[in-house]
Amino acid sequence: MAGAKRFSRFALAGAGLAAALTATATAIVVASGGDSHAAARLSVADPYIPLPAGADQMAAGYLTVTNAGRGADRLVRVSSPGASSVTMHRSTESSMESVDGLEVPAEGALTLTRGGTHLMIMGWKQPPAVGDQLELDLTFEKAGTIAVQVPVKPLTYRPGS
Amino acid sequence: MPRTPRRLAGAAALALTAALALTACGSSGARPGSANAVVSKEANSSPYQGTPLTAHFDKPDLTLTDTGGQPYSLRQQTAGHTTLLFFGYTSCPDVCPTTMGDIGVAMQKLPAEDQKKIDVVFVSTDPQRDTPKVLRTWLDSFDKDFVGLTGSLDQVKAAAKSLGILVEDPVVNKDGSVTSSHGAQVLAFLPSDDRAHVLYLSNTSQDVFAHDLPLLAKGVAA
Incomplete structure (x- = not known):
């Protein structure tokens, strides 16, 4: 059990990191595509x-x-x-x-x-x-x-x- | 020491290669003055900031019409005079007026007696449109004493080729503008032997011409 919990915590952290990266990448795309200035x-x-x-x-x-x-x-x-x-x-x-x-x-x-x-x-x-x-x-x-x-x-x- | 055609061609190729290499330096952002300084070892010992030539081209045997409508023999009429020679066309918006303007500014800094010692000759690469009158109007914007020559394009091409300069047929564009050739360089012939001794790329700065014209007027060896 303990081992499984640890694994899931790690997986969650990983998912959070991926989400943050996606958000950053999206922000760049919006900035260059949406606002020409x-x-x-x-x-x-x-x-x-x-x-x-x-x-x-x-x-x-x-x-x-x-x-x-x-x-x-x-x-x-x-x-x-x-x-x-x-x-x-x-x-x-x-x-x-x-x-x-x-x-x-x-x-x-x-x-x-x-x-x-x-x-x-x-x-x-x-x-x-x-x-x-x-x-x-x-x-x-x-x-x-x-x-x-x-x-x-x-x-x-x-x-x- | 008669020069064989083969040796002449080889010399022209060498000079052209030097000019191409210099232009390549210029387009990568180096200033023309500094590019000139590294092209040859001779440059270091030369009093000139322009590029001393190792191939001393003869003045081409070229007889065309001057801006007064009279025949003008380049060899005869510039014999014993320092001569700056440039090939271009008057509807050229950038390189030709910049080059002639830079020479004109430098000439005006010379004392009158030195100005008289230098013949500046502009040979048209678009003789069909560059009539004597058109040439005169254009040249007067730079210096009223500049010589303008126009006439047979075949003769102009042959003369340019003998100096390692490529002149091609003018192209009339759809919008009516004309794109012709201009030399990548101004050649300076010294009065001592009427041969070319110094080369100036057409993006040479006014300062380089201002530095060198007094030396050219005195006929100082390159």
Whole structure:
């Protein structure tokens, strides 16, 4: 009898532990699946567009998306009320390639920078000038759309310079 | 010491490999300046922060049209001048304007007499759209003295190939934009022998150009 009691107590303790683990796991799933802000907490810093050099006003946009959350997200679309086309590109060794989306890692950042991943902006509704701002609407898979006012900077500007 | 075609090809391959290795370093997060410093042992003893070349390419025998609509022979018109050479296209949003802008900023820091000693030559890889006028407008944004060349794409491809630079046909995308090729590097030719001695990857910082341009203007050996 004593032996059987001991066994059942042990079994109960084990069952309790398993229940606690399940509850914890469920809580994580709820947090990442139900509340997108708990999964990916995004903010955008240092956005800028160097003044385009050519008459065709082909421009690049650069910015950093920081993710303070524990879930990854993905930039899937960029548009602007002030330009007909905004696309995502990655510069390669000798050319560039368009990309469908860009990962924003959990507790990390997506950095769009000169010579690397960048936005390509075409079809300006008004000719850009230094000091202008262009709204870019960044749509993320989970976090939804974030609108950013992006300043047009001198051609050779770099953040911090 | 006549150079055989085989030796030239080998030299080009070596230089290209160095450039590829450097780019790989850059994309893993290392800064271009520090990447340049580790590429070759020679770099340690060179006064330049750019990458000294072991294969000293000849200037390509290239005659195209300049932005004034006149024929321009690269060899003849830059003979005895320090020359910075870059291949690109004007509807390139990122690498081309960044590279030319960085050179432009560094040039403006030089005294006027040193600026005159350096020819900066941009060769179009999209000659169909980069007319002399289009090129001039684009280059004026960086420096009114930069030389822009356009003309036969076949000639441009051959000239680039002789320097280990791959230029492919431009692609017109569905949205009307054009994706063409740009060099992964700027090559610096010294006035002493009109050959390439220093390489700058196209993501080289303004500081590296600012450091090296006064040396290039004086024709200091790499």
